[in-house]
Amino acid sequence: LRPPEELYDRQRQLDPFDWYARMRRESPVRYDESRKMWDVFRYEDVDRVLSDYDAFSSDMRDAEAVSFDDDQAMRRTMINAEPPEHDRLRRFVDERFRPGTIRELQPRLEAFAAEFLDAVEDADRIDLVGDFAYPFPVTVIAELLGIPADRRDQFKSWSDALVASPTEETTAAMEKNERQRQRARREMAEYFGDLLDERADGDGDDLITLAATSDDLERDEKVGFCILLLIAGNITTTNLITNAVWCFDEHDVTDAVRTGEIDRKQAIEEVLRYRSPAQSIRRVATRDVELGGETIEAGELVTAWIGSANRDPDVFDAPEEFRPERSPNRHIAFGKGIHYCLGAPLARVEADIALDALLDRFDTIEPTDEPKSPLSTQLLHGLEALPCRVERAE
Ligand code: HEM
Numbered sequence: 595l596r597p598p599e600e601l602y603d604r605q606r607q608l609d610p611f612d613w614y615a616r617m618r619r620e621s622p623v624r625y626d627e628s629r630k631m632w633d634v635f636r637y638e639d640v641d642r643v644l645s646d647y648d649a650f651s652s653d654m655r656d657a658e659a660v661s662f663d664d665d666q667a668m669r670r671t672m673i674n675a676e677p678p679e680h681d682r683l684r685r686f687v688d689e690r691f692r693p694g695t696i697r698e699l700q701p702r703l704e705a706f707a708a709e710f711l712d713a714v715e716d717a718d719r720i721d722l723v724g725d726f727a728y729p730f731p732v733t734v735i736a737e738l739l740g741i742p743a744d745r746r747d748q749f750k751s752w753s754d755a756l757v758a759s760p761t762e763e764t765t766a767a768m769e770k771n772e773r774q775r776q777r778a779r780r781e782m783a784e785y786f787g788d789l790l791d792e793r794a795d796g797d798g799d800d801l802i803t804l805a806a807t808s809d810d811l812e813r814d815e816k817v818g819f820c821i822l823l824l825i826a827g828n829i830t831t832t833n834l835i836t837n838a839v840w841c842f843d844e845h846d847v848t849d850a851v852r853t854g855e856i857d858r859k860q861a862i863e864e865v866l867r868y869r870s871p872a873q874s875i876r877r878v879a880t881r882d883v884e885l886g887g888e889t890i891e892a893g894e895l896v897t898a899w900i901g902s903a904n905r906d907p908d909v910f911d912a913p914e915e916f917r918p919e920r921s922p923n924r925h926i927a928f929g930k931g932i933h934y935c936l937g938a939p940l941a942r943v944e945a946d947i948a949l950d951a952l953l954d955r956f957d958t959i960e961p962t963d964e965p966k967s968p969l970s971t972q973l974l975h976g977l978e979a980l981p982c983r984v985e986r987a988e
Pocket of ligand 1: 644652672673674684735822823826827828830831834870871872875876926927928929930932933934935936937938940941
């Protein structure tokens with residue numbers, strides 16, 4: 595999970611977009627010798643890598659430098675499977691994430707959002723991430739999975755450990771990073787394994803019971819499913835909410851979104867494009883493939899840069915401008931093809947409820963001038979914290 599050298603710099607992590615633009619122009623499909631990895635930057639090519647699963651597989655179980663030996667569960671989830679296995683692993687849960695099903699959850703989600711804002715009722719300063727954008731989605735996914743509230747704090751350290759990149763390019767830093775990941779995976783597997791056993795004959799409507807009682811899945815696959823949902827549904831949505839407040843402030847549209855002059859849902863789509871929470875996705879070539887004039891050989895790993903594709907001038911007018919009313923907006927922030935994000939309808943509703951609640955509660959919500967600290971991961975784009983000055987609405 596080592597990021598390219600160009601992204602080691604913190605400032606670059608906050609603003610990788612100039613670098614992407616240069617790469618799209620100069621070397622849109624390039625091989626990075628130090629990571630033994632291809633990088634793909636243009637929309638058309640990223641789209642192809644994400645959707646052509648015959649040529650670019652998500653099943654990196656044999657190609658990965660990292661060892662999955664200790665971790666049977668994560669070997670077997672929909673996100674790293676291909677048809678027909680992929681369809682079996684996704685089908686049993688698909689219906690739970692359709693827009694109609696998600697709409698029914700809306701009142702519960704609104705109640706959670708209100709609860710976290712009540713807790714900072716009298717503050718004149720909040721950390722948007724720690725006080726709201728992190729706990730809200732984690733509580734939602736924990737609720738859907740049916741996880742007791744007292745264990746929810748533990749999730750942050752687990753999911754952080756799984757997506758973190760090493761902060762330095764030293765063997766010691768990489769080994770530590772890998773050890774932390776393995777420990778988190780082991781602890782989560784144990785934790786979910788126990789809950790799945792407890793609910794094997796259950797009749798609850800939570801997702802753990804759905805998995806526990808499924809005849810289509812093996813035990814490791816059930817554990818993998820729980821871990822995947824917990825991670826996938828978590829920090830990504832945190833970043834969407836954070837990046838929205840960041841973008842609205844940066845481009846001075848917060849009030850216009852509050853009053854409805856700018857459509858909130860449409861503005862969220864532009865945040866997804868402009869500061870895509872998931873910046874990159876990996877695949878492995880299944881055979882020799884021509885892409886952008888280069889030949890990617892069978893077995894080689896490929897990073898598809900969603901964050902760059904979403905700024906490609908061949909597809910978007912003035913891509914470096916944040917235009918909250920942009921339409922059409924063909925961003926691929928949720929991926930493409932059969933692995934298109936299962937949780938996209940949920941993430942959209944969560945972000946909409948979160949921003950509605952925030953803008954309704956506060957007349958002012960303004961990031962302070964403190965230097966911003968980017969997340970130390972190449973997979974995600976967002977902030978560790980976002981201190982904001984707030985004033986309550988009367
Ligand atoms: C897949 C992004 C929220 C569950 C994906 C993929 C992307 C993505 C780019 C494609 C991965 C690939 O092609 O390899 C995002 C973003 C989110 C978000 C930006 C928030 C803003 C969620 C939520 C959930 C979720 C809330 C669940 C509760 C999943 C799952 C997959 C997935 C299960 C794998 C689907 C498959 O392989 O068929 N997501 N996601 N995501 N996402 Fe999300």
